[in-house]
Amino acid sequence: MVIESDIFKVMHQRRSIRKFSEREISKEDLEKILEAGLRAPFAAQLCSVVYTSDKNKMKEIKGIGIYPTTKILMFFLIDLNRMEKIMKLRGHEYDTDDAMTLWLGIQDTTLVIENVILAADSLGMGSVLLGVAPQIADILSEVFNIPQRVFPVVGLCLGYPDPSVETDIRPRYPLKYSAFEDSYKELNEEELRECMKEMDEGYITQGYYIKNKAKIPLPEGQKDEIDYNKYSWSEHISRKMIKRKHVREPLIDIIRRHGFRID
Ligand SMILES: Cc1cc2nc3c(=O)[nH]c(=O)nc-3n(C[C@H](O)[C@H](O)[C@H](O)COP(=O)(O)O)c2cc1C
Structure with missing residues (x-):
């Protein structure tokens, strides 16, 4: 081989x-x-x-x-x-x-x-x-x-x-906060902030959102106080998660329409 x-x-x-x-x-x-x-x-x-x-x-x-x-x-x-x-x-x-x-x-x-x-x-x-x-x-x-x-x-x-x-290699959460030996670990605020820092500083340093003009608007009526210099991965992914709720047909309905039986 x-x-x-x-x-x-x-x-x-x-x-x-x-x-x-x-x-x-x-x-x-x-x-x-x-x-x-x-x-x-x-x-x-x-x-x-x-x-x-x-x-x-x-x-x-x-x-x-x-x-x-x-x-x-x-x-x-x-x-x-x-x-x-x-x-x-x-x-x-x-x-x-x-x-x-x-x-x-x-x-x-x-x-x-x-x-x-x-x-x-x-x-x-x-x-x-x-x-x-x-x-x-x-x-x-x-x-x-x-x-x-x-x-x-x-x-x-x-x-x-x-x-x-040129495409940068994107960061990931530190391994110790994603892989746990013997017992799942609930992260405390400090550890969560470390995860966010690793991701946010990585993406901001690479200028990802500025280069791609990829900011997600907040839902209607919410004021956006974060400019591109501070717009980070953890903000982006949070906005993506909330946006999902507002725009799409429920996935379960689509799955059922395609012939699947979910009781
Ligand atoms: C299930 C899944 C769906 C994705 N959908 C999109 C997409 O619709 N458009 C896009 O540009 N990237 C998409 N991505 C790529 C992710 O944005 C990308 O993998 C992530 O930001 C990490 O960057 P990397 O793949 O360069 O390491 C998707 C990735 C996954 C795993």
Whole structure:
């Protein structure tokens, strides 16, 4: 087996890429990363992938923020349709609440996704996830002929990074506040502030929100007193979490519309 790169190097240098060069992804390399992706551990092989390099098709997919220079756009799907057909061939009937099966599907699918991301990075490509995929499930079903009981978890824009764009490696919480030996640790205020500091100073030093003009407005009627120099990751992510409540159709309704039974 050919080892293309040190896996730790690939993991530590990975960052989301949002601008891609003109270089095309070869069919061989695409297959290679998908094969590697689907080597992920699985509970029941509940993941399928749809992808396209067709710009017209990409244009039909509205409301998810596809980056315009994307070479290949992928969607990772929880696929109960295939599982049920296999069960049927074996003479079994699927007749149960879907909550746990959906959970297994998310587990199977997310493992495939990260494998694909790392495999692509190890071949010099870059990618960024698109998290709004479940909310545009109706559009995706239309564009990719996705049947009932198959549901998108996340999208992925893929390509070779544009060499003229330098992309920083983003910080993470300190390990000691995310991984706990023997017993979960509730963080006190000082420790939480340390987490925030690590993230906020990292993003502010990199000028991320100023460069990307990525400030999220507060809900109507709330005065915004934070300017770009102070707008930080912990503020951004908090605003993202509250915004979610105001704008989207409840996910459970969309999941049910796509044929899943949640009792
Ligand atoms: C589930 C998920 C959904 C995401 N959705 C988006 C998205 O819609 N648009 C985007 O630009 N980045 C998206 N991202 C990328 C994150 O913003 C990014 O991973 C995070 O800021 C950390 O940066 P890094 O990937 O460069 O380390 C998403 C990431 C995840 C894991």
